Amino acid sequence: MHAPQAPGLFGLLAEFDNPQALVNAADAARRKGYKVMDGYSPFPVEGLREALGKPRTLLPVIVFCGGLTGCMTAFLLETLTSGGHPREWDAFIPNWFNYRLNIAGRPFFSWQAFVPPMFELTVLFSAFTSLFGMILLNGLPRPHHPLFEVKEFERASSDRFFLCIEATDPLFDIDETYEFLKGQSPITLSEVPQ
């Protein structure tokens, strides 16, 4: 974290009326060397992530791990409860958990029958990880954000596109950044209070 270059200021917010203008402005800002910035739009804009220079999301990897956890959870749960493990392990498994159930004379370790719950828990855990992972990676839940102080920003969820260069950026300089954003010909340009 760098010390804010302008005390009391969160950043500078530029408003655009079309997605392409936002992508162009973000692209120009990234080329200029700005790093701590973000784009805001009412819908996903193609190319914005690359233009902002943000790394690809880690979410797929997290979801894969979540799915694998679900799969293994079901497998271990079924194996251990139905006594599919070697008898020597019994000592390590609590009695209330360990049933050697004889189901139509099939082996205790009937992996075929274990597969449907393994599949179900894989899906369940992946779905939960992708939902909650997305929410957490987005920094939610968050009851307030400095950008809400700007009146124009209300339209970020309907028909306007915003680029905010934040004051913590090492290159941030209130005058220079203001001039730079102005050069991108936004509709409005606002200072965002901390």
Add this chain to the structure above:
Amino acid sequence: MATHNARAQERASQASGMSFAIGGVGMLVAVGLMFVNGSQSFFQSYLTGFILPAGMALGSLALLMIQNVSGGYWGYVIRRPAEAAARTIPFVALMFLPLLLGLTDVYAFLPKEHAHNTPEAHLNLHSDHRLWPWADPNLEIEEHEKLILDEKKGYLNDTFFIVRSAIGFGLWIVMALGLNALARREDAQGWSPELKQSMQYIAAPGILVHSLIILFLSTDWSMSLQPVWYSTMYPVIFGFGQIISAMALQTAVFIYLRQGGEDLGSDLNKKITRDFGCYLLGFTIFWTYISFSQYLLIWSANLKEEVPYYIARSRGGWELLTLILGLGHFLIPFLILLLREVSRRADLLLKVSIYLLAVRFVDIYWQIRPAFDPGHWDIGIETVQDLAAFAGLTGIWLGLFFREVSRFGLYPENDPRKDTTPVHTVSDDVVIPGAAH
């Protein structure tokens, strides 16, 4: 565009020549080995080798009909090669004809002693005189098997078998040539809503008709090799296997024809290959779902006439192939295709789709071959014949297919989907010039 087309046509002609050469050699080896292994073994190899090329042609027809109804940019991309594959269906019918000899005494005209006294031989009926055991009038069977077979006589008999195959191929040829005739009219007169509707009049009922033909002919060609056994999931596995083969073929052809001529890393082509990758991933998962659920149901029910199918495939060497199939047809392609990078790199996706075609053959081999040798598998001269017949029939079919591909351009120029692009809501596919990655 014109130069790209010329180059693609040249590549298609090259592939055609190469396939014909491989196919010719394979076929010669397979026929030659008939004098070593006997004609019985030849027919068995021929049937095993026939299923994959037939599946690529018929699966392509199914995809062609589906895209006519569903729309989508992928349909615009595969239309030309899928039409080319559909035009080969009359030839597939010709390839099928020799198998009918398996219903006659010719089947055993070069007899050879086969060791069928393995302990697992009882897992399926065996006939030395007919390819399909139910067609053998002098079949030696036990009482409970005879009861089942007698009940099935009304369906499983020579005449009805031939009638069903003839009707099936007849309808397939009508649908394939009909769609091609409309495509030629579209080339000549330009696209019109009426023309599109005519195509849908063939395609929409065609999908239903195709499914019904598959239901009957998968039962006839391959399920009835184990006449006592039955599975209501089998036609789905058989028919869906064709769809996977066709999609893998379409992916491979899309990339192969454009290599060296067109930029496969362009935004548009990346989106197309990504669509193909997603399809292949979804299809692989669905194949696992249907194949495993058939196994799970039979394993759970544990019925005398159903379980021999899996016992025959879990003993005497077959357990190795079962393992290879589970890993090679599910786990490996699943994990590879999960990586988005693979779908966006054409050279990798080409390898994956050819690999998928190879495991499709392993799956077909695993379905057909144990019917003749239940619970007993080793690599011998008969395996060589299997592979030779497979290479022969697939090579000759691919030769014809690529010759048909080279006849017309890469894309249907009058299709209005030309001016659209594949739809993606994710921004990851777009490359900003000069952006750091």
